[in-house]
């Protein structure tokens with residue numbers, strides 16, 4: 185499992201692209217789909233690279249995305265997730 | 266993707282009035298980005314949010330007070346600082362934050378800014394500088410670069426723009442900083458620091474306005490401005506504020522420029538008045554019930 189993930193409220197998104205541009209590991213891309221207001225919300229294209237750092241959330245001017253760390257499963261020492 | 270998503274929650278939302286979202290801000294406007302830094306700065310401290318008030322003037326930036334789930338005052342254009350001053354003097358226990366635009370705070374409200382800094386009034390002032398009067402259609406403000414095109418200056422203006430950190434520093438502010446909407450983490454740290462300090466604290470944030478400032482000057486969208494900030498910014502903490510002038514296309518000097526101790530207005534008033542000073546409103550004794558005290 186990747187270290188983190190994002191939650192996206194697609195209907196709030198205005199397609200500015202800040203989250204896509206400033207994600208340090210290039211996890212996101214604006215999708216070709218439209219939301220109800222006609223904007224292209226982001227989706228994950230490199231989900232496995234998400235660290236859950238929430239930089240996308242810090243940049244989003246419309247509170248439409250945020251990153252969070254996945255809970256670490258207990259017996260994970262030594263194994264690759 | 267997994268069930269954990271159902272339980273995740275963006276902490277910023279606790280500080281927003283959910284029923285007022287989506288905001289009126291245009292796609293690519295930077296004001297909302299600054300709100301994230303502000304919300305995280307507030308949440309990261311042991312600050313009593315019940316004793317925290319936010320005051321704005323009028324403008325796109327002035328909408329911030331209405332979106333924050335705090336005691337909010339949306340005042341008249343240019344007068345956020347006088348309202349905030351009254352609030353602070355009437356109830357010195359409050360943490361009072363002014364959040365407004367460059368036109369509001371430095372153009373129509375410029376005189377109030379100067380004098381609040383001179384008095385070292387215990388306020389934190391956040392100025393979102395998009396270099397234009399945005400809400401009313403892109404008229405030139407005191408912060409609009411002289412060569413820039415605006416609705417009221419189609420041939421540019423024949424005057425230099427205000428270097429805000431320099432004037433608030435000269436007037437006596439005890440804390441002066443500048444960041445851009447690109448510097449989300451630095452801005453959060455600076456805001457956290459400023460929230461804890463006493464006296465007049467001023468933070469300027471350069472922020473994209475794709476709809477007016479940038480469109481009138483062929484500067485692309487909000488993202489283009491953010492990328493440009495990233496490219497042109499140079500962090501110079503402690504930089505003398507006369508060196509922080511914004512040259513079009515030149516370096517954008519950002520950082521914490523001033524951090525000094527100076528007696529604030531209320532402390533000075535108490536000191537000068539000595540035993541003649543009574544706290545207003547009179548401190549309640551025993552029971553903290555609402556309504557009148559014994560005398561009335």
Ligand SMILES: Cc1ncc(C[n+]2csc(CCOP(=O)(O)OP(=O)(O)O)c2C)c(N)n1
Pocket residue numbers: 323324325326327341342365366367368369370393395397398399400401406
């Ligand atoms: C006394 C008064 N004069 C003028 C206006 C019109 N007005 C409303 S917002 C605004 C400009 C706001 O500019 P700024 O503070 O930079 O905020 P921005 O919209 O750029 O974020 C003006 C001139 C007003 N509301 N009241």
Ligand code: SF4
Pocket residue numbers: 188189190206207208209210211212233234235236237238239240241250251252
């Ligand atoms: S949480 Fe961090 S790594 Fe994950 S998408 Fe957002 S910015 Fe990228």
Ligand code: SF4
Pocket residue numbers: 196197198199200201202203204225226243244245246247248249
């Ligand atoms: S930063 Fe927010 S509004 Fe902009 S594209 Fe990403 S999710 Fe949409």
Ligand code: SF4
Pocket residue numbers: 289290291293294295296325326395399400473474475476477478
């Ligand atoms: S007009 Fe400019 S400042 Fe106002 S919401 Fe739109 S982009 Fe933001």
Ligand SMILES: [Mg+2]
Pocket residue numbers: 324366367368393394395396397398399
């Ligand atoms: Mg403005």
